[in-house]
Amino acid sequence: MIGEIRKKDLNPVVDALPYIDQGYDEEAEAAAMALIQEECSRYRHVTSTKYDLPPLNFNKFLTELLKAEFERIQNRQPMQGLNMRRYELPGPSSTRVGDLDSWQEALQNAKAQLEQQDMRILSLELMVEYGAEAWKMYLEKAEKTRNLYRKHISSLREKVQAVHFNRKRKQTEAGDELKQLEARWVSLVTKNYEIEKICAEIAVQNAIKRKQLEE
Template identity: 45%
Template structure:
């Protein structure tokens, strides 16, 4: 993988929270190569595991969001049902007693009040059945249109959701495309700078070699000057 580093600037303040500091990302995944080399994935996972073992969080990164309200939406019926589930109690069966027409018990067969309650119960049951018949008639007259309207509403909601999904996918595609273009351009610049750096280092090396050779020649000349009748002080 080529050595590359980019800085991500967080300039947006989400929901009024301060932006996190700049993060240096030493990777250009759309430009770097070597991710598929044998052992690269294992080495990365090893680094992550090592960092996970050594990292000890010292602050709550979600404290600005406040305490979650897990039970704010629960109704009394839901709370009762959750309690039943936590206690592993069986669900109560649907009571059909209200639909029954029992006669008075054996000890009250001659009790006028008991029979009167049974008659009143039968009236209530009859009224209930008449209401059900009325509801069925209303459904027969208007249920089809209501169902069509309901289906149309569902279809509209589905189309809106699909449209939002397409827009999100388009935005994701645009973001990935922009990232690829930016990283490709940055990679090209890094490659050019790397070549310039290599050239300059090579030139510096050549200059250093030339300086060493000149120093050798100067040293040899200084050694040869006394033999020609010239003192070293001159």
């Protein structure tokens, strides 16, 4: 029983047939709008929703970095540029020329700068030697990935189009059957009306004749 209910829930009955429905006329639209207005008139009118929402907290996502940046902008201070001191090779100051520790510190800084420059040169040499081929391989993989997604999208579009065609075919067939059933229903209702009319006329005639016979 539960399985049947779940199966029914997964297959809802849709009473709209967009491929064959002719829409509604002005009279039906006016009737629908009247029902909507009548239902809306029963709702409690709310002039303000300020009590339904929590107060806004504009500082919730502010970090210390953002606060400092907003403060800089508010004070109209210029943005700090890149710090290039790490690329400089300063020697000991004039007051520390004779200080051995100052010279050791300057020497360590020079060695670090030289090592960094050597690494950058090595990276550039590797890029010159292998960068083009690596980029070509990346482009080939990207092209294959793009073609794969294009095929997948094309397949999905074909499936969607097939679904639309299938729906249109089924709805068109159902529409033809509905038109035939509607025409048959109209014919039967008309015949029933004619029969009821004739029966009413016969009943009137019988009543008149009965009255005449009684007289």
